[in-house]
Amino acid sequence: MEWDEGGIHQGLIAKLRNSNHITVLTGAGISAESGVPTFRQAQSGLWAQYDPQQLATPQAFRRNPRLVWEWYSWRRELVNKAKPNPGHIALATMEQQVSRFTLITQNVDDLHRRAGSQNIIALHGDILKTRCIDCHTYTEDALQNENIPPRCFHCGGLLRPDVVWFGESLPTEALEAAFTAARECDLFLSIGTSTLVEPSASLPFIALQNDIPVVEINPEETPLSRSATYQLKGAAGKVLPELVRSVWQV
């Protein structure tokens, strides 16, 4: 089912209105309109020559901790400057309209929380937090440290961003809660994600296997598009506010 300019499919509007539990999965696409580059889009300026998939790994950090740290410093600055966009805000509004709402995000930018969303499962960590690779202590003032990367005040170990890199495990409890929310909802929305990175990419398929309708919001095709019950082909910052307005008149 395609998104057409004439508006949103009546069946989808009814489904949203009658859902007691909505589960949403978001990816980098929802923050694109806040000026945070997506993972698979070309990086700008100095970082254009690097492939994010080669930098977001424990191997890259071991090989060149300074390079990886500086990439995260650049991205942290973008995130600090960014503001939630109408897509983030529409999801926070949606949460207030339904009795149960679970927002699973792969994003590390904290923009959902800043938009007012409450029940958030962050699968890939938080770019604004820093922890020691040796003693695992979280450090607040890492950014004032003169070394690059800064070192842990307790044990002198290297500090790293508190995110999940390729080859690392996702936080167990969060992942279990995400799979449960995908299995137990009435409607699943997959928004702004390329549906390539596992295990998150399995979540909409788990919903489908449980006969739960899945809505995809993305301007591009993904491996989910053909299977999605409804495909709303557009930018999250445009589609989501319109969806929320059509369903709940807010």
Ligand code: BJW
């Ligand atoms: C818009 C838009 C607008 C644009 N509106 N939309 C099974 C099979 C094969 C491989 C594996 C497997 N299980 C595990 C793996 C290995 C690996 C993996 O999945 N690799 C794939 C690439 C094949 N997974 C892992 O390593 C995971 N760990 C794990 O599973 O542990 C156990 C294990 C390990 C090893 C082997 C087997 C088991 C960990 C994954 C961690 C991912 N971490 C990152 C970095 C986080 C920190 C950071 O930010 O630096 O997370 S990678 C990166 O990808 C980031 C993202 O959260 C994640 C997903 O990307 P996302 O959000 O989908 O962004 P994009 O850029 O890909 O897409 C943006 C989309 O938005 C596009 O579709 C646009 O069209 C769209 N868009 N504008 C709406 N305005």
Ligand code: ZN
């Ligand atoms: Zn330490």
